Amino acid sequence: MRIVSAADLEKVSRSGLRKIRPEKPRIAVGLATCGIAVGGMRVYDRIREIIGEQNPDIELARVGCIGYCREEPLVNITIPGKPLVILHRVTPGDAEKIVRAVEKGEVPVEKALCRIPSWDHITGYTQEYGAGFDGIPRYGDVPFFSHQKKVILRNSGLINPEQIDEYIAIGGYAAALKALSGMAPEAIIGEVEKSGLRGRGGAGFPTGLKWRIARNAEGDRKFVICNADEGDPGAYMNRNEMESDPHMVLEGMLIGAYAIGASEGLIYIRAEYPLAIRRLETAIGQAREYGLLGKDIFGTGFSFDIGIATGAGAFVCGESTALVASIEGRTGRPHPRPPRLTDPGGGLFGCPTDLNNVESWCNIPVIISKGSEWYAGIGAKGNSGTKVFSLVGKVDRVGLVEVPLGTSLNTIVFTIGNGGAGNKKVKAVQTGGPSGGCIPARLFDTPVDYESLNRVGSIMGSGGIVVMDEDTDMVDIARYFINFAASESCGKCVPCREGLKHTLLILNKILAKKATKRDLEILTDLTETIVATSLCGLGQTAPNPVLTTLAYFRDEYDALVNP
Amino acid sequence: MIQQKIPGKPVTVTINGKKYRANEGEILLSVAIREKIEIPHLCFEASLDPYGACRLCMVEVVRKGKREMATSCTLRAADGLEVLTDTPEIEKHRSILFELYLAEAPKSDVIRDMAAHYGVTRTRFLKRIEQGDPLGNKCVLCGLCVRACSEIMGAGAINFINRGPYTVVNTPYYAPSRDCFGCGACVRVCPTNAIEMEDVGADRVMKSWSDTRVPLSQCECCGRYYAPRELSASVLARLDTPLKEEIARLCPECRGKQLAQNEILAGRGGRATHG
Numbered sequence: 001m002r003i004v005s006a007a008d009l010e011k012v013s014r015s016g017l018r019k020i021r022p023e024k025p026r027i028a029v030g031l032a033t034c035g036i037a038v039g040g041m042r043v044y045d046r047i048r049e050i051i052g053e054q055n056p057d058i059e060l061a062r063v064g065c066i067g068y069c070r071e072e073p074l075v076n077i078t079i080p081g082k083p084l085v086i087l088h089r090v091t092p093g094d095a096e097k098i099v100r101a102v103e104k105g106e107v108p109v110e111k112a113l114c115r116i117p118s119w120d121h122i123t124g125y126t127q128e129y130g131a132g133f134d135g136i137p138r139y140g141d142v143p144f145f146s147h148q149k150k151v152i153l154r155n156s157g158l159i160n161p162e163q164i165d166e167y168i169a170i171g172g173y174a175a176a177l178k179a180l181s182g183m184a185p186e187a188i189i190g191e192v193e194k195s196g197l198r199g200r201g202g203a204g205f206p207t208g209l210k211w212r213i214a215r216n217a218e219g220d221r222k223f224v225i226c227n228a229d230e231g232d233p234g235a236y237m238n239r240n241e242m243e244s245d246p247h248m249v250l251e252g253m254l255i256g257a258y259a260i261g262a263s264e265g266l267i268y269i270r271a272e273y274p275l276a277i278r279r280l281e282t283a284i285g286q287a288r289e290y291g292l293l294g295k296d297i298f299g300t301g302f303s304f305d306i307g308i309a310t311g312a313g314a315f316v317c318g319e320s321t322a323l324v325a326s327i328e329g330r331t332g333r334p335h336p337r338p339p340r341l342t343d344p345g346g347g348l349f350g351c352p353t354d355l356n357n358v359e360s361w362c363n364i365p366v367i368i369s370k371g372s373e374w375y376a377g378i379g380a381k382g383n384s385g386t387k388v389f390s391l392v393g394k395v396d397r398v399g400l401v402e403v404p405l406g407t408s409l410n411t412i413v414f415t416i417g418n419g420g421a422g423n424k425k426v427k428a429v430q431t432g433g434p435s436g437g438c439i440p441a442r443l444f445d446t447p448v449d450y451e452s453l454n455r456v457g458s459i460m461g462s463g464g465i466v467v468m469d470e471d472t473d474m475v476d477i478a479r480y481f482i483n484f485a486a487s488e489s490c491g492k493c494v495p496c497r498e499g500l501k502h503t504l505l506i507l508n509k510i511l512a513k514k515a516t517k518r519d520l521e522i523l524t525d526l527t528e529t530i531v532a533t534s535l536c537g538l539g540q541t542a543p544n545p546v547l548t549t550l551a552y553f554r555d556e557y558d559a560l561v562n563p
Numbered sequence: 564m565i566q567q568k569i570p571g572k573p574v575t576v577t578i579n580g581k582k583y584r585a586n587e588g589e590i591l592l593s594v595a596i597r598e599k600i601e602i603p604h605l606c607f608e609a610s611l612d613p614y615g616a617c618r619l620c621m622v623e624v625v626r627k628g629k630r631e632m633a634t635s636c637t638l639r640a641a642d643g644l645e646v647l648t649d650t651p652e653i654e655k656h657r658s659i660l661f662e663l664y665l666a667e668a669p670k671s672d673v674i675r676d677m678a679a680h681y682g683v684t685r686t687r688f689l690k691r692i693e694q695g696d697p698l699g700n701k702c703v704l705c706g707l708c709v710r711a712c713s714e715i716m717g718a719g720a721i722n723f724i725n726r727g728p729y730t731v732v733n734t735p736y737y738a739p740s741r742d743c744f745g746c747g748a749c750v751r752v753c754p755t756n757a758i759e760m761e762d763v764g765a766d767r768v769m770k771s772w773s774d775t776r777v778p779l780s781q782c783e784c785c786g787r788y789y790a791p792r793e794l795s796a797s798v799l800a801r802l803d804t805p806l807k808e809e810i811a812r813l814c815p816e817c818r819g820k821q822l823a824q825n826e827i828l829a830g831r832g833g834r835a836t837h838g
């Protein structure tokens with residue numbers, strides 16, 4: 001079937017709704033990579049076995065992840081007319097009990113994390129599950145969730161990512177229909193500009209402006225690319241977005257391509273994400289079947305398709321010019337900009353190219369469906385919208401956290417994350433991946449937005465937040481990240497290639513207690529030069545962990561060096 | 564895939580407070596070289612795409628009262644462009660870069676002299692000395708040889724191996740190259756004279772490139788080995804000149820002699836050959 005109208009979407013939507021909220025009970029297991037890693041698949045298999053043997057009238061489904069990694073494996077129960085209930089820390093041993101309860105229209109209360117009576121999927125649909133199960137805490141009362149705002153993760157963990165009908169059921173592809181059949185490209189770009197959306201890949205470049213430049217660039221052939229290289233240690237927001245809700249990425253790209261005037265799209269994804277690749281491939285196949293990708297989409301005459309390019313595992317290939325080189329089959333080494341990708345001659349195969357991060361694309365359907373004003377109302381001035389962070393390290397509640405930009409580190413680390421794991425005192429966080437800075441706990445009232453993070457010596461990056469506690473040795477942390485950056489340096493320019501190597505050697509010397517005060521001076525001089533003279537973002541930001549630990553934890557260095 | 568901009572309209576750029584004429588889009592470092600303004604550089608070659616790897620050519624661009632560092636080999640001339648080449652900021656970073664180079668290529672006289680010229684005579688960093696380094700501990704990975712080999716010669720016989728601090732240049736798997744023409748373009752572009760090449764008997768030996776051997780043509784007249792055989796053959800195939808036959812058989816010296824002889828013969832009404 002080809003979808004060409006709102007009526008067609010509505011028809012598919014009804015079939016999808018029957019899957020999300022079937023007439024019989026549904027058990028859905030959280031099976032993103034995070035859930036699988038802690039045994040989600042075994043839980044799923046065991047439940048399937050039991051259902052297969054006893055044949056009760058129960059649906060079994062797979063969903064993505066709602067983000068509370070510490071509590072996984074997570075299982076959702078939907079009993080018709082009742083709230084959706086999330087069970088946590090489920091083991092295969094619990095399967096029998098779960099099926100028994102669900103058969104009777106109940107849930108094993110002792111395994112319940114929370115209940116969701118209704119859920120706003122943001123893109124035009126609020127799911128009313130029902131009332132009851134009053135003894136189970138409401139979703140909004142769970143401290144991990146209560147300060148979050150789910151805009152990007154609007155469907156994650158609630159719909160089956162391998163079923164396009166479920167995505168359409170909660171309003172999916174309606175924004176694309178609205179954009180392609182009712183809006184001029186200029187108007188779409190205008191909306192994205194007014195929304196204030198800034199690129200979620202790290203640098204925070206205004207997305208609407210980038211689209212405008214790409215649209216105005218001369219060239220008959222243009223590309224849009226989704227950057228899914230996500231190589232920061234500890235960061236997995238993009239992975240979850242693709243695994244849990246791949247269609248929102250595709251829909252965002254479809255709208256962007258139409259606005260820019262590109263007919264070819266590519267998702268550049270690291271090969272280490274096999275499940276995300278598989279789900280994206282499935283999603284692309286399903287979208288093509290409905291005519292949502294391919295020729296003459298919605299009968300508008302606009303054609304667009306998306307391919308997948310896998311990366312060979314180099315962190316630097318996430319950098320725009322290296323990424324393009326890698327897709328073209330050349331070595332993934334950055335080149336100086338300009339030319340930028342949007343410049344004639346600078347993009348993929350020399351064609352003007354718009355590159356955006358996975359999460360940037362995820363925001364687009366929301367902006368089109370809710371309008372720029374609604375979107376701009378979230379977050380802080382100049383930093384609108386929400387951002388997903390992976391809150392990891394020595395924090396009590398590990399997981400994916402989505403909050404409005406401008407939320408303080410205090411809220412993220414203490415209110416949502418409940419402070420240090422094992423009641424340890426939190427000492428610092430590192431934001432922005434390997435090249436972010438370490439921010440001490442006394443500065444945790446810093447709002448998490450692009451500018452404020454820069455002011456304290458760190459960066460937004462792609463959204464990793466690594467928590468460190470009183471036992472963490474900050475000099476060793478600096479060494480860890482420098483070691484990562486040095487080995488991921490592409491080796492093209494001297495400050496990064498040689499400079500980081502010597503930074504590492506000096507840090508080793510300090511940690512071996514063989515350094516003197518003079519080495520600290522050399523360290524400062526050297527890292528400043530690396531920042532100022534490196535060719536690409538990798539070298540320019542790699543010294544941040546050293547610079548910030550030197551600034552905020554100088555005593556730890558001093559304690560290690562001889563006079 | 565970088566497009567070389569076609570030189571545009573004349574513009575005026577300011578370097579260290581003095582005004583100079585340039586073509587719009589022209590590389591600023593080229594302007595400086597033409598005007599004899601000293602900017603150190605190691606990875607720039609006008610006939611190759613801008614590369615920006617050695618970072619020595621950094622200058623400060625003055626824009627709206629603010630200063631920003633940029634590599635002059637990637638900076639394009641535009642009307643009103645204003646740069647400073649020797650600010651304290653530049654000098655500070657340049658010194659550190661020279662220290663890094665001194666540690667990376669401790670055996671290179673060129674680097675030593677260049678650094679000394681800018682007042683850097685020692686390095687605080689650990690020197691890298693590798694026994695048996697095919698490039699004699701002189702390589703600074705500017706990439707000129709790799710780029711000349713692929714961009715100009717189209718051979719692609721050498722490339723970077725590994726990444727980060729382990730990066731080196733050589734033939735794939737350190738095996739003698741079958742793609743090398745023995746043209747020696749790499750030797751000529753290398754700013755630190757790191758690449759060793761020697762003609763031994765009937766072969767040209769690219770000592771730095773895994774001892775790749777390339778057979779030479781022998782002059783029919785004097786018996787000397789002169790140009791790489793396959794390279795001359797492929798160049799000749801593209802040439803259309805009556806001299807073709809002589810070039811294929813004779814070394815440049817003997818060819819000169821023969822040409823002179825012909826001229827004399829022509830003067831006497833004999834055979835004349837003109838290219």
Ligand SMILES: Cc1cc2nc3c(=O)[nH]c(=O)nc-3n(C[C@H](O)[C@H](O)[C@H](O)COP(=O)(O)O)c2cc1C
Nearest residue numbers: 199200201227229230318319320356357360537538
């Ligand atoms: C070393 C390095 C690695 C990067 N890795 C990524 C990445 O994994 N994902 C990403 O979206 N952007 C990455 N970026 C940023 C991209 O170059 C680019 O700015 C971004 O994809 C643009 O998308 P946006 O405007 O939507 O943020 C990286 C940059 C550098 C310098």
Ligand code: SF4
Nearest residue numbers: 490492493496536539
């Ligand atoms: S800064 Fe590092 S990663 Fe970037 S081009 Fe230079 S060597 Fe390569």
Ligand code: FES
Nearest residue numbers: 615617618620636
């Ligand atoms: S000459 Fe400009 S970076 Fe090397």
